[in-house]
Amino acid sequence: MISIEPVAAPDAPLARRNPVAKVAAALVFSFTLLATLDPVAPAIAIALELAVLPLFGIRYRVLARRAWPLMLSAAGILVTLVLFAADRSGRVLLDAGPVLVSTGVLMTALGLVLRVFAVALPGVIVFATTDPTDLADALIQNAKAPARFAIGALAAFRLVPLLGQEWQMISMARRARGVDAGRNPVAKLRLFTSTAFALLVGAIRRGTRLAVAMDARGFDAGTPRTVARRQHFTRADALLIAGAFVLAGAALTTSILLGVFRPLIS
Amino acid sequence: MLLGPSGAGKSTLLSALAGLLPEDSGEQEGTVEIDGLDPRKGRERVGIVFQDPETQLVMARCGDDVAFGLENRGVPADEIWPRVDEALHRVGFPYPRDRHTAALSGGEQQRLALAGALALRPALLLLDEPTANLDPAGADLVRHAVAGALDADTTLILVEHRVAEALPLVDRVVVLEPGGGVRADGTPEAVFAAHGAALAAEGVWVPGHPIAPRAATAGPGELLLTADRLGLPPRLGSTDLAVRAGEALAVRGPNGAGKSTLALLLGGLLRPGSGRVTASAELAGADHRTPPHRWRAPALARRIGSVFQDPEHQFVTSTVFDELALGPRRTGQPETVVKETVAGLLDRLRLARLAAANPYTLSGGEARRLSVATALATAPRLLICDEPTFGQDRRTWQELVDLFADLRDAGHGVVAVTHDADFVAALADRTVTLRRATDDHR
């Protein structure tokens, strides 16, 4: 089933930090790392990420389950690079027409795969520990995001699990009417499209009703809103962001000192 | 209390009173005033609860949802939580504030929505069919909560199709005329004494005008479908059941007992988690060795028809005609037969006028009739309906009872999941009552 609730222990020391700080830290960390294409900096970064994992209250098994699509991407990168690598230097290990495997290609692949993991993991970790309500509250109170938009988006997020159930309902309704695709992929695609359309129509109708219900309770009535749940942005939160920057910077510096640094734009 | 047949404009009037009519569509005539103010400005003084609780919950946690209105009104932060707790207490809400709204049953959602309106301390409380999809016990609780929440300076306007149970809450009845105007206005006794029979004929539920039951004309026939220790944890506990031809079986039970789940399992739409569903050779012919959920869809549609709790989920095409033609076409009927079948159904269910309309634009009653008609189009031997009468006025209700009774008397099996005691009394030959499988989990 589809769910947007956090999967981590909520009172772990870093999971407890302000959501805006957590997201900012993840973005800072990821974007600093994007600057290089070498394998060393991402390898260090991954080690750091795995080391702080317990502080976010996430178990390694849970992370593995959340991050498994990354494995597929890794395999995809390898295949694509073998076919289309820019740098085909190094000792040739296998050469069959367009397929060329050389040590240079393998080094590049290693760098890219590690890079994908290193850049994606901070986001996976942070969003696995963040509750959407807290994120919206913090965006409004600490990041000065417009309240109407943050709350409107939050109200729509509440519909995610409901729409997931609705998808199954619609599929069953079609079967009840004698509509199925069997093994025919074209029929399958058409069935998918029409189910998706029905879902979209139902979702918009729900959204319209929800907006009326929100107005009925004084949303957007012009009165200044008060907040029932306070989010605080403390020095520890600022430190988290700074820490993310320092750690990512340290990974980059190491790769520069080792002489393997390859800037993204050269 | 506001009364009137389906489509008379009851819900529209409530929206107008709450200042919620869209400014940008439709034409407006006349004025509404709340304490001498335009209702758009008087919104502060009005609380409204719509019929469908699921679409009016805004936040993911129950406490936050009640607090939502208070935040919007600018109530100081330290007053919010005491008022939230008070409102939850007044409606008898059984869970702590951090309970997730997605984990509530229909009745609990309804109570939460009511708490959200009460926390604002409205001077005018508007309730649109607040008990329509609740089990009898849940409906009782909501009515008690409403009664307890009213005090000397709160006005209540209530829309209900089923009048009898709600009468103790009200001291005045206003009947709307379809097409505009007020038909009658006065104490319940006076209105029902003067207009009772005429209103009942038009589709208003009037106490003391019972509908004649339609008992079976013959005993039940062959076995069609059997469920052996059928279950789908945690939605449905182990259930045994048999359906025969020429019999109408009612399935009842509290909200969340798994009735809809059972209907889907019997209809061959869900894979059973435990136990099994067996179709007899009478129903399935050569296929009776495979369970219904493994049948190909066209074969399933010819044998078992399902009507869902939400009619909109069932619509696949863009016109009423195509909607009805779909089933027969998929089961390989020639086009002339399809046309005949569709014309017959359109006639029978008063939908002929709407043949070219888009199914999504139908009113609630029409959508319900269409969803029943689509299931009938393939002439299945067994018909399974989930809440076929919910939110219907008296006239549609009566038509549905007659339709199901005719089917049963023609040798079809009918299974109806319902909270509607009148419907059970009028139609059912036998009743199965489910209990909640996982009471302690919830």
Place this chain on the structure above:
Amino acid sequence: MDNTTKRWRTIDIVVASVIAVAFGVIFWAWGLVWSATEGAFAFFPPAQTLLYGVWLMPAVIGGLVIRKPGAALYCETVAAVLSALLGSQWAGTVIPQGIVQGIGAELAFAAFRYRSFRLPTAVFAGALTGLSAALFDFFVWNVDYALTDYRIPYALLTIVSATVIAGAGGWLLTRALANTGVLDRFPAGRNRALI
């Protein structure tokens, strides 16, 4: 266009968010129904570009339905935040990426001063989101691939796919939605009644 119509109503905000969220759920269901293709795509990313446009649809549809400044950007951003919350493999980076893609469509609608929402505008919006998406990938993800054999064809395919699927497809989808009556409270739905 005056100020009152530029201000977002509650219904604009909620429906824009819901469109984004519904697409998130549809993408999730896509994975469920076509788990086989997901594997195939992962093993050969160029194939994925053919369907890239589907991921960009919320931006164009948001702009066409809501018709307010910022709608395209807002929809694509909310869709990105949602996929991060759902545990998308790209998590954090998907958010800036969504913003970049949203800006593409937003610029197209702004170029017509939020007055035209016809097919050519939609196609233009699709092309510009495609362009911004292609630029992002070109510089951030694809640097190590061969320029002429991979990076440029990949970028061009992304733009074509976005133009056709997100642009023209988004326009057709909006029209189909209007025909069901759910958009009656939006300008996009009111045109239906007039035609």
